[in-house]
Amino acid sequence: MPILEGKGVTKYFGGLVAVSNVDFKVEQGEALGLIGPNGAGKTTLFNLISAALVPKPGTIRFKGENITGLKPYKICRMVVARTFQLVKVFADMPALSNVILGSYFGMSPGMSSKDAVREATELLEFVGLSAVKGTPAKDLTLANQKRLEVARALATNPELLLLDEMMAGLNPTEVGQAMELVTRIRDKGITIIMIEHVMKAIMNVCERIIVLHHGAKIAEGTPQEIVTSKKVIEVYLGEKAHAGS
């Protein structure tokens, strides 16, 4: 059974269809890439999966169970965690407290405070933020804030992790580190869906890719199939190649 399955997932904003009748399946343990031009509806799809928005119409199932319309905190406790394209860290809290919150509330029942501190400390170590655990999140670099979001998401003990443009705005060294971090998260057995414009990262990390365009799914397949798909090159990769040249 797929860990996550969407059927006919649709979302309108007024007259604009942001996500249009999308079907998808995510298998346990895989890393799935989600790509498409800006405004294609990628973030909206994440919002629908994590229940920030409710699909209308459409259903989303987690391990066969219909989770459409549940509250975000319930989805989180059902072991789906996410990060945000525009980082949303708890700015005035130390990095450690950002993560501890996930340990406290990301599953029920939450951890004792001693266990929470221990786990949060380990996770900061895992993402490479041990040195700044006492620093208020707002004083971290963008790359570190993004890693902090990953640590906070991991603290909720997810089986499925949604990463929204984790590498946008990072320099090449930081992108390398982020890719390595994603690989280590996969090695923990956590299923990943990642939105990314950095094709190199997607090609290296994901075994399957879904392409969105104007809210609709226009292609799905292995990285090789995607980069050679005429349709994808036309609407997305071609445009990127122009922009890049």
Added chain:
Amino acid sequence: MDITTLTSKKSLVWWVIILIIFILLAFVPLYAPGYAAILLISILMYVILTVSWVMFSGSTGYMSLAPAVFFGVGIYASAIIGGKLPFPIVVGIGGLASFCLALLVGALTLRLRGIYFAIFTFGLVMLMAHSLLFWELHVTGTRGRFVIVMGYNTIYYYLLGIFVLLLLTAYLINRSRFGLALQSIGQEEDAAAHTGVNVTMLKVTTFAISAFFMGAAGAVMATKWTYIDPFIAFNPFYSFMPVVMAIFGGMGQLFGPIIGAVILTYLEEFLITKFAELYMLIFGTILVIAILYLPDGLVGLIQKMWNRYSERKHADT
């Protein structure tokens, strides 16, 4: 030395200091002259309103202008059932009525963010006053009510008791995981929700707990005024003052709002007696200066000065 023993020693010192302050406060009416009790009643009333306000609004960032509603509900509860039931129960009912109203209002409105929530809660003050007035004019045919009278010392001790309970509650919430969750709501509500915090439940519950203490204080204060009507009970002034006092004192620490409330209440009483006609002018000026130049309130300023002082001390050694 181990850092935990250091902090626990430090906090022990704080506990002893706080205990001594409360013992002193408990004996004040026995020794102080009569007007001191009146001043202390005003101070305690504002301290309770301010600390309760900060309990919800300070951490979540939802600016509530509803204190006057919950305070007023307590006042009216006391006017209606005071004398018919033992007074501690009257106070409890005053608090509980506010608690229930806050649950209802919170469930309906806490999805509103920012300015909309503030405006709504303020509208509620007006709504309460005017619907009560309408009720009295057209249904009961009365205007206002008399309240059973109690001695100043009794009022003082009730307020002191409420204050102790409030302080304990606020302290326990702040230390608990729910305190952290409330802060996370204030800083990035969406992220809090996606990190497993049941934001709606937490906001509504905290809003209601803070309303409980405002209502209880209202039930006690009603007995000081002997006669109340809708506009005395639901006076917007009681919504603004806690906000001003909290900002003036600084909301970073639990004692910031307390200090703010104590100083501003004292200042108000002092100015009213000494410069009755200039009082609002001076009071307003002080507030404007405080808001412009003390971003973290009085306590923030003191902390900054303390940090600078200890840095210099370190530099010297």
